[in-house]
Amino acid sequence: MHKRLTRKVLILVSSISILTSCGSKKDIVYFQDSSNFETIIDKDNFVPKFKVDDEVAIYVSTLNPEASIPFNLFRRVGESGGGEASQVNYLIDEKGEIDFPVIGKIKIVGLSPEEVRVLLQKKLSDYLKDPIINIRLRNFTVTILGEVNNPGTFPVFGEQVTILEALGLAGDISIQGKRDNVLVIRDFNGTKVYNRIDLRSKNAMSSPVFYLTQNDVVYVEPNSSRIGQSTIDPRVGLYVSVIGAIATITTIILTNN
Incomplete structure (x- = not known):
């Protein structure tokens, strides 16, 4: 009995x-189809492009510091305006342009930092000899939502970030998140583009959204177990x-x- x-x-x-x-192992393991000691040639052709509403820092320098002063914008910080000088960033307007000192309006939307550098060097050649131009995107952030351990919006320090690095910032996908159908929402100057990526496969590395761009939103769906719990x-x-x-x-x- x-x-x-x-x-x-x-x-x-x-x-x-x-x-x-x-869930089972096949639902939660990354890159399941990769072989031991397998070599994959990196075909990274990703080139960051500027978008509308981007904040861009541009600094021009030459062997003659005084000659480059008119081409750099600074403001004094502090109540009386007598504090340290802070560089002013350029905001790309709805027409894709920035208002550059002396030169005027320049359209840079859709261009890479290197392409903008070449463009400015040509335009500044009438005023400066061998100008050195440093360009940096200042508002590079990505937003990670859904079934991750630490959702939020994260700044990116650099010109590129992979979806794996971004998920790392968010504490990785939780055990209740779907890895085979991660959604990336990308904005192209007002037009939303939706792409999905399967992180269980090594083919994810060749996805057009493996490298994220500024203001991308990554959403991780809950798995069936999580959905069942919520009901x-x-x-x-x-x-x-x-x-x-x-x-x-x-x-x-x-x-x-």
Whole structure:
């Protein structure tokens, strides 16, 4: 009698474990189809491009510092305006242009930092000899939402970031997040483009959204287990936990007897 009851309790405990499990290995492991010591040639052709509403820092320098002063914008910080000088960034307007000192309006939307550098060097050649131009995007952020451990908006220090690095900033995908259908929402000057990427496959590295651009939004969907939990009354979860504890204690008692 005790053995039969013990068997029923064990079946109940196993059923609870199955119902509360999150997923199998194939659902949560990254790059499952990669082989040991496999070599993949990096075909990174990603080149960052400027978009409308980007903040761009541009600094011009020459061997003659005084000659380059008119081409750099600074403002004094502090209540009286007598504090340290802070460089003024350029905001790309809705026409894709910035208003550059002396030269005037320049359209840089859709251009890479290197292309803008070449463009400015040509335009400044009438005023400066061998100008050196440093260009930096100042508002490079990515937003990570959904089933990640630390969702939020994160600054990127550099010209490029992969989706893996971005997910790392967000504490990685949680155990209840879908890795095979991660959504990347990208804005091209007011036009939204939606792309999905399967991080379980090595082919993800050749996806057009493997490298993120400024203001991209990454959304990780919940898996079926997570969705099921959200549709159940929270009290049910407590009941299941209590039942599991009682079942475990009962099994131990019956086994010892």
